[in-house]
Amino acid sequence: VATLTDPYYLGRLWFTTWQALLSTALTVAVGLPTALLLARYGFAGRRLLTAAFSVPFVMPTVVAGMGFLALAGPRGLLGVDLRGTLVLVLAAHVFYNFAIVARLVSGFLEGLGPRLEQAAATLGAGAWRTLWRVTLPLALPATVAAATLVFVFCFTSFGVVLILAPEARFATLEVELYRLTLRLLRLDAAAALALVQLVVVGGLGLAYTRLQARLAVPFAAGRAVPRRPRGVGAALLGADLLVIAAVVLAPLLALTVQALTAPDGAFPSATNLRAMFDAPRSVGFATLGLSLRNSLTFAGLSTAAALVVGTAFAYAVARGGWRWLDGLSLLPLATSPVTLGLGYLVTYPWLVATFWGVPLAHALIAFPFVTRTLLPALRALPAGQARAAATLGAGPWRTLWRVELPQLVPSLAVAAAFAFAVSLGEFGASLLLVR
DSSP states (O other): OTTTTOHHHHHHHHHHHHHHHHHHHHHHHHHHHHHHHHHHBOOTTHHHHHHHHTTGGGSOHHHHHHHHHHHHSTTOTTSOOOTTSHHHHHHHHHHHHHHHHHHHHHHHHHHHOSHHHHHHHHTTOOHHHHIIIIIHHHHHHHHHHHHHHHHHHHHTOOHHHHHHOOSGGGOOHHHHHHIIIIISOOHHHHHHHHHHHHHHHHHHHHHHHHHHHHHTSOOSSSOOOOBOOOTHHHHHHHHHHHHHHHHHHHHHHHHHHHHTSOTTOOSSOOHHHHHHHHOOOOSSOOOHHHHHHHHHHHHHHHHHHHHHHHHHHHHHHHTTOOHHHHHHHHHHHHSOHHHHHHHHHHHOHHHHTSTTHHHHHHHHHHHHHHHHHHHHHHHHSOHHHHHHHHHTTOOHHHHIIIIIHHHHHHHHHHHHHHHHHHHHHOOHHHHHHOO
């Protein structure tokens, strides 16, 4: 009670909430036009471009933070220092979460089919009126679902704020959790703030799962066939892709330029890359080989564990009808790695100092991605297949292994890739658990 009535922590809660709202609004404003254009038009390289949109989402926080500092930091390419400002934090949030809006909304619109838009055109509606009266209302559930997920990620933001705006006035609840745990050793106050965060993200997680279940209901037969952009459509698509390139590619380009720039200003130069291989191991720095081996080992172990747990969760929800597990599986996704690390620290202190502490924590963070990836695929399988297998004498386990899992291989591969990337880029829990 003392923590939750403290004016300072109430101020952190207020700042966390409104910066998440502002970040969500900006992300939707950038991602929604891209989603509409991708759902409407087809062009060469479209699949590759759509895949590239997911790169920032799985990028390590440290890498993204360094990219924005290389772009607009003390020695950034833009020549303006925005470190320690809200502008840079908001830009990083848009960079991270743009793909959620673009891919979720465009995928939903593609699955609806073109019949309603064609009917609107038959009734005399022009392109803009069809957009405002048909397409946008149809896209509203997917947009709200994507915005809910973006808000959760921005509400639990940690690494972006810690790297780009380390001043106390920009501290989110996550940053305060980190400071209370590691610097002040106030685990009681940290737990109180974590409970507040869990209540917020738990409610939003429940709303998101219900929206996702609504999105799974087929609306119209057939899928929209993207057409070639021409005239105004081609101009809008080109302008939008230029904006997205600036949002997504600029930090990565700035980081690449900085990596190839020598301390004396020479460009291009391999001096920094050679230094990476020559750096000796010390108390605070591991060699490239050791760090790479640790990362791949932890990522492999956590991916295996996440696949087992995530598949079981998805199967229980889709086949067993345990809908309450659907919301429960979202909690680790909505809860930040710092909060999960705090939970590990308090509940299993003996795991923190062992080899298995990090991969198990990473598995807990990654398995919701597995569940969210497999659920739509499981729900899309024809229900009659399992009944047909049972009629032919196959038990539940044989049906799973011989009928359902072979059809889930593509989704399992995507889920494994997500889990592996999440572990490779995980920052908050590792920072809290291993010092």
